[in-house]
Amino acid sequence: MKVKCTGLLTLLAGLASCASVTKAELEDSRANYVKLGFDKLKGNTFSDATKHAKPIAKLHKRDDGYEEMTIVNQQSFYSVELGVGSSDQNVTVLVDTGSSDLWIMGSNNPYCKAGTVSNNKRRVGIRHPEKRAEDFDPFSWLTFSSSEGSTATGTQTIVPSASATLTCSQYGTFATSSSSSFQSNDTEFYIQYGDGTFALGTWGTDTIKVDGLEISNVSFAVANETDSSVGVLGIGLPGLETTNSGSLVTSARDAYEYENFPLVLKRDGIINRNAYSLFLNSSDAQTGSVLFGAVDHSKYTGTLYTIPLINTLSGYSEPIQFEVTLQGLGLQANDTNTTLTTTKIPALLDSGTTLAYFPSNLATMIARGVGATYSSLYGYYMMSCSDIDTSTEIIYDFGGFLIASPLENYIIQTSGSTCILGILPQSGNSIILGDTFLTSAYVVYDLENLEISLAQANVGSTGSDNIDVISSSVPSAVKAPAYSSTWSTSASIATGGNIFTVTVGSSQNNSSGTTTTSGSSGTTTRATSTTTSSTRQNLAIAIQPSWQFVWTGLCMSTVVSIISWFL
CATH class of the missing domain: 2.40.70.10 (Acid Proteases)
Structure with missing residues (x-):
C-alpha cells in the first residue's frame, strides 16, 4: 500500500504540474505587446480641446482695418495617463512620434498660476502643434538660448505674474521629493517645439505606470520650467533624442543615445522588438x-x-x-x-x-x-x-x-x-x-x-x-x-x-x-486583399483555453485509469 500511495501522490503532483504549465503558456501567449487607446481631441490648446471640435476658419478685422483669416481648433491631441514614482503621481503627457524624449512638468514650474500645482489624475495625450506654412520649422527645437531658463544646477528663472498663466493642477505635476524611487543624474534637459513652447529641467529615472503596466528605471526629464501645459511622451527614433541631436550637444563626443520609452519596453521583455x-x-x-x-x-x-x-x-x-x-x-x-x-x-x-x-x-x-x-x-x-x-x-x-x-x-x-x-x-x-x-x-x-x-x-x-x-x-x-x-x-x-x-x-x-494599367487620365479598379497568419495572437488566445481544458481532461483521464490499476 505504501508504494501505491507514493505513486498516487506523484501522479497528483504531475496533474498539478500539467495545470500550472498550461497557465504559464497561456499567459505567455498574451504578452509581448502593449495597446494604448487614446481619445482624439481638437482645439486651439490642449486645455480647451474637446472630442467634438472641428477645425474652422474665421475672419476677423485687425486694428489696421485689414481682414485676417484664423483657423481655430486646428491642433490635435491624443490623451493617455501616466502614474509616476513611488507615490504614483498622475500626470498628463502628449504622445509624439516626432520627438523621442519623455518629460513631465515639475511641481515648481514658475509658469503655473499661484495655487495650481497638484497631482490630479488626468488622461495623457498626444499634441499636434499647427503653424502657418511660412512660420513652420520642424527643427526649431534644435536651437537653444541660455536665457530661456536655468541650468540643472543653477537658479530658477523669475517669471512675471502676467506670464504665470498655466493651471498646472489640471493635468498634474511631479514632485521629485515625494517619490522615494526618483534618482536625478544632475544633467540638463532642454527642448523647444515648432509652436515655440519649450521645456527646461533635469534628467532622472523612476518608475512609470501606464495602461496597467509598472515599468521601473525609466529615463525622463522633470521640467522645472516650461510654458507648455502638459509634458510629452516622445516615441521617435533614438537618434532624435535631445542627448544625441539636441541643442545642448556641443560636439559629437558629447552626444549619446539612451533607452527611451519604446526601448525600455523591449529591455524589460514587454515587447520583442522596438516597433x-x-x-x-x-x-x-x-x-x-x-x-x-x-x-x-x-x-x-x-x-x-x-x-x-x-x-x-x-x-x-x-x-x-x-x-x-x-x-x-x-x-x-x-x-x-x-x-x-x-x-x-x-x-x-x-x-x-x-x-x-x-x-x-x-x-x-x-x-x-x-x-x-x-x-x-x-x-x-x-x-x-x-x-x-x-x-x-x-x-x-x-x-x-x-x-x-x-x-x-x-x-x-x-x-x-x-x-x-x-x-x-x-x-x-x-x-x-x-x-x-x-x-x-x-x-x-x-x-x-x-x-x-x-x-x-x-x-x-x-x-x-x-x-x-x-x-x-x-x-x-x-x-x-x-x-x-x-x-x-x-x-x-x-x-x-x-x-x-x-x-x-x-x-x-x-x-x-x-x-x-491606365494612363494619366482614365479608369482604374482598386483591389483589396485578405492577409492571413497561422500565428496571430488573438487566434492563439482563443484556442489555448480550449486546449488547456482538453489537456487537463487528458491528464485527469490518465490519472483515473492508473488509480484504478493501482487499486
Missing part, C-alpha cells in the same frame, strides 16, 4: 490607438508594404526622423485618374502636425486639380464649399503601392460659403504629412530596421482585433516593388507620368490581387 503601429482612425472618429510590439491586421485593408527610411539631414550617418520617399502624387475623382508628378520627394510622416505641407509648385498643382486658388490676402488656398466633390481622393504613391486620402480630410470650413484647402505651400523640396494624411494610413514603425510599413487604413472598423506580435520582421508585410528606388538628391518637380499602373497583392502574403 509599434499607429492607427488614427477616421478624421471624425473620437478614438485611436498605438500598438507597441505588434500589428493589428483588422485595422487595415489590402497589403502591408514596407519601405525604408531615408536620411535628408547632414551630419548623421542614418535617419533620425520618420522620412520616406514619396514616389508620385495624383488625384482620383469620378473614376478619372490624374497623375500630378512622379518626381521622388522626401516626405516626413509627422503625427505632431495636423495639416499637410508641400513644395509651393506641388501645392499649387493639387489646388488647381481640385478647383482651389491661392489667396495672397489670407495666405491659404480657397474654394467654394459647394464645388467640393466629396468623391475626390488624393493618391500617394510610395513605391508601387497607393494610399488614397479623401479630399474632405483636407477641407476646413469657414463661417461662410468659402472653404480652405488644408494643404499649405512651403519653401524647399520636401513634404510634411500630418494627420490629414495619417488618418488614411495604417503605419507600422520599425525602429530597429529603420523601415516603415504602410497600408490603407480600415477606418471605422468595429470588428475584433487581429493582433500579430512583431518578433523579427513585420508580420505579413512585403517589400514595396520600388523598395530600393529611394530619394537621393533634390530635383525639380516635373509634371506628368503615371502612378496608376501598380501591382496590388502578393503571394508572399497569402493574398489575392489584381494588376491594373
Whole structure:
C-alpha cells in the first residue's frame, strides 16, 4: 500500500504540474505587446480641446482695418495617463512620434498660476502643434538660448505674474521629493517645439505606470520650467533624442543615445522588438490607438508594404526622423485618374502636425486639380464649399503601392460659403504629412530596421482585433516593388507620368490581387486583399483555453485509469 500511495501522490503532483504549465503558456501567449487607446481631441490648446471640435476658419478685422483669416481648433491631441514614482503621481503627457524624449512638468514650474500645482489624475495625450506654412520649422527645437531658463544646477528663472498663466493642477505635476524611487543624474534637459513652447529641467529615472503596466528605471526629464501645459511622451527614433541631436550637444563626443520609452519596453521583455503601429482612425472618429510590439491586421485593408527610411539631414550617418520617399502624387475623382508628378520627394510622416505641407509648385498643382486658388490676402488656398466633390481622393504613391486620402480630410470650413484647402505651400523640396494624411494610413514603425510599413487604413472598423506580435520582421508585410528606388538628391518637380499602373497583392502574403494599367487620365479598379497568419495572437488566445481544458481532461483521464490499476 505504501508504494501505491507514493505513486498516487506523484501522479497528483504531475496533474498539478500539467495545470500550472498550461497557465504559464497561456499567459505567455498574451504578452509581448502593449495597446494604448487614446481619445482624439481638437482645439486651439490642449486645455480647451474637446472630442467634438472641428477645425474652422474665421475672419476677423485687425486694428489696421485689414481682414485676417484664423483657423481655430486646428491642433490635435491624443490623451493617455501616466502614474509616476513611488507615490504614483498622475500626470498628463502628449504622445509624439516626432520627438523621442519623455518629460513631465515639475511641481515648481514658475509658469503655473499661484495655487495650481497638484497631482490630479488626468488622461495623457498626444499634441499636434499647427503653424502657418511660412512660420513652420520642424527643427526649431534644435536651437537653444541660455536665457530661456536655468541650468540643472543653477537658479530658477523669475517669471512675471502676467506670464504665470498655466493651471498646472489640471493635468498634474511631479514632485521629485515625494517619490522615494526618483534618482536625478544632475544633467540638463532642454527642448523647444515648432509652436515655440519649450521645456527646461533635469534628467532622472523612476518608475512609470501606464495602461496597467509598472515599468521601473525609466529615463525622463522633470521640467522645472516650461510654458507648455502638459509634458510629452516622445516615441521617435533614438537618434532624435535631445542627448544625441539636441541643442545642448556641443560636439559629437558629447552626444549619446539612451533607452527611451519604446526601448525600455523591449529591455524589460514587454515587447520583442522596438516597433509599434499607429492607427488614427477616421478624421471624425473620437478614438485611436498605438500598438507597441505588434500589428493589428483588422485595422487595415489590402497589403502591408514596407519601405525604408531615408536620411535628408547632414551630419548623421542614418535617419533620425520618420522620412520616406514619396514616389508620385495624383488625384482620383469620378473614376478619372490624374497623375500630378512622379518626381521622388522626401516626405516626413509627422503625427505632431495636423495639416499637410508641400513644395509651393506641388501645392499649387493639387489646388488647381481640385478647383482651389491661392489667396495672397489670407495666405491659404480657397474654394467654394459647394464645388467640393466629396468623391475626390488624393493618391500617394510610395513605391508601387497607393494610399488614397479623401479630399474632405483636407477641407476646413469657414463661417461662410468659402472653404480652405488644408494643404499649405512651403519653401524647399520636401513634404510634411500630418494627420490629414495619417488618418488614411495604417503605419507600422520599425525602429530597429529603420523601415516603415504602410497600408490603407480600415477606418471605422468595429470588428475584433487581429493582433500579430512583431518578433523579427513585420508580420505579413512585403517589400514595396520600388523598395530600393529611394530619394537621393533634390530635383525639380516635373509634371506628368503615371502612378496608376501598380501591382496590388502578393503571394508572399497569402493574398489575392489584381494588376491594373491606365494612363494619366482614365479608369482604374482598386483591389483589396485578405492577409492571413497561422500565428496571430488573438487566434492563439482563443484556442489555448480550449486546449488547456482538453489537456487537463487528458491528464485527469490518465490519472483515473492508473488509480484504478493501482487499486
